[in-house]
Amino acid sequence: MKAIVVILIIILSSCSDLYIVPESHYIIPEGKHSSKLVNGSIGDKLRSIKTGRLEFSARFDNSARYDLHNNNQQDINKLMGFSEANQHHQDGSIRFGWRYDKAQDMVEIFAYAYRDKQLYYEGITMVEIGQTAVYRIVVNPSSYYLEVDGVSLVLDREQKEQKGFYYMLYPYFGGDEKAPHDIHIYIKELFR
Template sequence: MLFTVKPLGALLSLLFILCLAGCTTEKAVSPKIEEKPAVVHTIKKGSHYSDKNAVKQVNATALRFEVTFDSSAVYTSAKPNNQADINKLYGFSDCSTSHQVNSARFGWRWHNNRLEVLAYTYLNKKWDYKLLGAVPLGQPVPLELRVEEDKYVFVMYGQQVAMPRACTGTAEGYQLYPYFGGDETAPHDITISIKELQ
C-alpha cells in the first residue's frame, strides 16, 4: 500500500471539516430575568402618603430602580419658604429602627424651576440631605442606593454621594414609599412611576 504525505495545511483543513461534521456545539443560555412591572404611586390632593404603601420588610445591600416623574410633579407651595422642603421618594429604614431614627432614601422637590433629586438620611434621629441634581420630566431615571458597611452610597447618572450610617452589615428595616411634605400636603394629585430593577 502506498502512503502519500499531505501538506500540514491540508491535514488541518480535513480535521476541521471532520470536526464540523461530527462535533456538536452548545449555545450558552443566559437565565431569563423576570422584569418587575413599573408601579404608579399616586399621592392624592390633600394627602401626604402614596396609595401604595404596604408594609414590606427589607433585608438588602442595595436598592435599584427607575423613577419617572410627569408634569404632576410640578407644584407651588402654599407658603413660599416650603418650596425647598424635600418630599420623599423611595428607600428603607435601617438598623432595625424606625425610619425617623435611621433610614436612607431618595428625596425630590420642584425647586428653582426644576425637578431635583436628593439623598436623604436619618442618622440616630438627625436628618441630613445632599443634592444629587436635576432630572427631566417624562423620562426614566435610574437610581441606586447601596449599603456599604458604615455608609450609604446614592448613585444617579454615575454621580455618587456617600452619607454616614449608624450600623454595619445588611440593611434591616422596612420599605419607604413616596410621601409629599414637609408640613404641606399635596396641592393636587401627584403620580410617580417606580420600576424596581434586579
C-alpha cells in the same frame, strides 16, 4: 431534532414576559402626605429589603410641578428608600428625596437620611420631568453609596446593628405641606 429546538426556542421566548417587572404607579392624593399604589391592596407597601442594596427606576410626570406660594416650596419630599436595621425611619434611614425646582422646571434629587434622629440631606442631581432615571442605594458598614443616572454621592453611616429588619419607604409629600394636587410617580424596582 430541529423541530424540537425550534419549539423550545418559541416556548422559552414566550416565557420572557414572565420576567419583566412592571412599572408601579404611585399616587399622592391631593391633601395627603402618603402615597398609594394604584390598583394595589392593603399591605402592598409593607415590605423589606433582602440585601444591602436597592435599585429602581423612577419617572415623574407633569403632576410633579407645584407652587406652594411659601417657603415650604423648599421642603424635600420623599421618593423611596428604607429604614435602618430594627429602627423607626426617623431614627435611622436612607432614601432619595425630591422637590420641584420652579426656576429650572426640573425635579431636584437629594440623599435624605436620618442618623440618631438627626436629619441629613444633600443634593445629588436634577432630573427632567418625564425622564426615567435609575436610582441606586448601596449600604456599606460605614457609609451609604447613592447614585442617580451615574451621578453619585457617599454619606456617612453610623449604624451599630447590621442584621435585622429594614423596611421599605415609599413616596411621601412634605414636610409641613400636604400635596397641593394629585402627584403621580412611576417606579420600577430593579433590585432589592
